Amino acid sequence: MGTKTHCPYCGLQCAMSISGKGAADAEVTPRQFPTNKGGLCQKGWTAADVLRNPNRLTTPLVRRDGVLTPTTWDDAFDVVASGFARARREHGADAVGIFGGGGLTNEKAYQLGKFARVALGTSNIDYNGRFCMSSAAAAGIKSFGLDRGLPFPLADIGSARAIVILGGNVAETMPPMVSHLMTAARAGGLVVADPRRTATVERAVADGGVHLQLAPGTDLPLALGMAHIAVTEGYADLDYIADRTSGFDDFWRLAGQWWPERAERVTGVPVAAMRRTVALLAAARDNGTGAYVLTARGAEQHSTGTDTVSAVIGLSLLLGLCGRKGSGYGCITGQGNGQGGREHGQKADQLPGYRKIADPAARAHVAKVWGIDPDDLPGPGQSAYELLESLGQPGGPKMLMVHGANLAVSAPRAGHVVDRLASLDMLVVNDFLLSETAAMADVVLPVLQWAEEEGTMTSLEGRVLRRRQAVPVADGARSELEVLSELAIRLGQPAERFPTDPREVFDELRRASAGGPADYTGVTYDRLDNDEAIHWPCPEVGHPGTPRMFLQRFATDDGRAKFIAVDHHGPTEPVDAEFPLVCTTGRVLTHYQSGAQTRHVKALADAAGPMFVEVNTDTAERLGIADGAQVVLTSRRGSATAAARCVDSLRPDTVFLPFHYAGDQRANLLTNPALDPTSRMPEFKACAVRLEVL
Ligand code: SF4
Structure with a gap:
């Protein structure tokens, strides 16, 4: 039977059991659950291998004479605490930064936010979820008054006959989710917008579905073009618009200028494909067989990501899909606790319960739970990239503590971010493997990993799940709740304010969230x-x-969903003679995020193979690049190397890089940190590059 828990990786949080006496013989078995329906992908099947990684960290490391040197926990805590004290004494409370992760349990995410605000008094806390779901979250709040990735159970889409996915390749990123797409796929009603002909696209077109092969960064005009069709060709639900929405006139003032032919010119998607997509959604709505529109990172990770999702929501509202059983709009959350991670206070502008830190009532409520004066709470801090950009700079943090993030690989403009990390007086990394970021650190704290700890995660559908300890803790490692408690005590906090029992922390989280948008009471x-x-x-x-x-x-003040008027402004960095190709990035089937875990699992690394760049066959021929040749890609920010994969499945103006590889193969050496003005999402998905044979 084993211990019931969930996969350590993505937001689908597939259910599994772990049997065995310990890490050495731990074995994963899938469990029946509404989201994964008894399935796992290869990452899930091999998850136990991460537990027995021979390079697992179990001893704290402190850099001495330039070398990371094993030491005791007490010594490591003293070094970190004295670093905190020195930075605060010499430069003020904001001289310490905290960087969290969307894979942390709810308990750890909550305690990290509390530690930053109460023990350190810093406003400088943000997390890597800013790089994932923040644009969809911002757009959801604007239109619906509340952000929950999927505002309906994932299983609801299983019977739908029309599903449109913009910028998501779930057949590779979360394969068990494909089972929920099959009714639509078999009915010819699966539509995928992607510059690549991905595995998800193949699934769609196999039974007559639609591939909207748009240029990177043009999801917004694509959505507006389809909105235009919906209105002018009689598909809009006028009663729904009148009864349940506001702001249509302003939305239409801009969307009405996106004639489908204009949208085709900008996106490269034929008008007929847009028309077919709208007709599929409207038909499924009208005959009650289910119509859903979903976005993922391909549409969201742009400097116009929030507006893009607003355009997609606008299309969904025109068709009357949202807030009704059997239809809707949702965002496919990526990271394991991408949903819970953005609700409990590790985000720069938030307090637990998805409260705003600038809201006096929210501050009073949370301060009371924490036993402090609301006036002692810092205000909103810098967003993730802005925080990284300010490291070591005048007025910026001089010390950073990282939890659950591998910034040296995953941050945009990664070479520059590494320089910023190197400029710190002290970098502290909590991890269970020596990630590329941990290898740079001054102090490395070896913490627990998924099957060694208790806690909760919140999946992509907003369901709270139990993560359970299935194997003994690796000798020497400690939980991050213990780390935060020990450090808080050294900073003068009472021990009872920072408990180490996950259940106790969760019960406090419930009280802190009470009455907030994400209420866990x-x-x-x-x-x-x-x-x-x-x-x-x-x-x-x-x-x-x-x-x-x-x-x-x-959840808006008037109870109506808001249309948000948006227009297309294009990727920040257009191609030119020097950088003539658009580079977009994404995941492959057997790697997860920065690859810090999956690159160490032999079966996954072997299946993924070495770093590659997909290039259209015609483009490769024009550039004299043979299949398999080593090439160098160069953007205005840096260069990365990869083996060329010449394919016909990608637009000729675009190249695709996976972002899981390290060293000079980091896709993020190229990416553009231009930020969305609302969500502060960097423009991961479109930058201008050139390609040369190495
Ligand atoms: S789909 Fe996601 S949660 Fe499921 S097994 Fe794969 S990585 Fe794990």
Whole structure:
């Protein structure tokens, strides 16, 4: 039977059991669960290998004479705490920065935010989820008044006959999700917008679905072009628009200028394909067979990501899909706790419960739970990239502590970020492997990994899940809750303010979230351990949770969903004679995020093979690049090397790089840190490059 838990990797949080006496013989078995329906991808099947990695860190390391040197926990804590004290004494509280991760449990994310605001008093905390779902979150809040990635259970889409995915390749990133797409796919109703002909696209077109092969960074005009078709060709749900929305006139003032032929000119997507997509959604809506629109990182990771999602939501509202059972708009969350990670206070502008840190009522509520004066809480801090950009600079943090992020690989303009990390007085990294970022650190704290710890995660559908300890803790490693407690005590905090028991932390999180948008009050370990399916908000014990949101009203002041008027401004960095190709990035089937874990799993590394760049066959021929040749890609920020894969599945004006590789193969050496003005999302998905044979 084993211990029931969930996969350590992506936001689908597939259910699994772990059997065996310890890491050495731990074995993963998939479990039936509504999201994964008994399936796992290869990453999940091999997840136990991460537990027995021979390079697992179990001893704290402190850099002495330039070398990371094993030491005791007490010594490491003293070094870190004295670094905190020195930075604060010499430069003020904001001289210490905290960087969190979307893979941390809810308990750790919550405690990290509290540690930053209470023990350190710094406003400088943000996390790598800023690089993932922040644009969809910002757009969701603007239109619906609340952000929950999928405001309906994932299983709802399983019976839908029309599903449109913009910028998501779930057949590779979360393969068990494909089972939920099959009704639509078999009906010819699966539509995928992607510059590449991905595995998900192949699944769609195999049964007559649609591939919208757009230019990178043009999802917004694509959505507006389809909105134009919806309105002018009679597909809009006028009663729904009148009864449940506001702002249509302003939206249409801009969208009305996106004649489908204009959208085709900009996106490269034929008008007929746009027309077919809108007709599929409208037909499934009208005959009640289910119509959904989903976005993922391909559409969202742009400097116009928030506006892009607003355009997609606008299309969904025109068609009357949102806030109704059997249809809707949702964002496919990427990281394991990408949903919970953005709710509990590790985001620069937030407090637990998805509260705004600038809101006086929110500050008063959370300060009371934390036993402090609201005036002692810092205000909003810098967003993730801005925080990294300011490291070591005048007025910026002189010390940074990182949890659950591998910034040297995953941050945009990674070469520059590495320089900034190197300019710090002290870099502290909490990790269980010596990631590329940990290898740069002054102090490395060896912490627990997934199957060694208790806690909760919140999946892509807003359901709170139990993560359970299945193997003994690796000798010498400690939980991050212990790390934060020890450091807080050394900073003069009472021990009882920073408990180390995950259940105790979660119960405090429930109180801190009470009355907030993401209300966890009624979610308890006991209920979760009884296998109750609880989707937040859940405002009291006994409340069933909220699997489907917005059925009666949206979370806006007037209860109506808001159309947001947006227009296309294009990628920040257009191609030119010097950099004539658009570079876009993404995942491959067997790697996860920066690859810090999956590159160490032999089966996954072997399956993925070495770093590559996909180039259209015609483009490669024009540039004299043979299949398999080593090439160098250069953008205005740096160069990266890869082996050329010549393919016909990609637009001739675009190259594709996976972002899981390290060293001079880092895709993020190239990427553009231009930020979305609302979400502060960097423009990961489109930058101008040139390609040369090495
Ligand atoms: S990586 Fe994602 S899709 Fe694969 S098994 Fe884990 S949770 Fe499931």
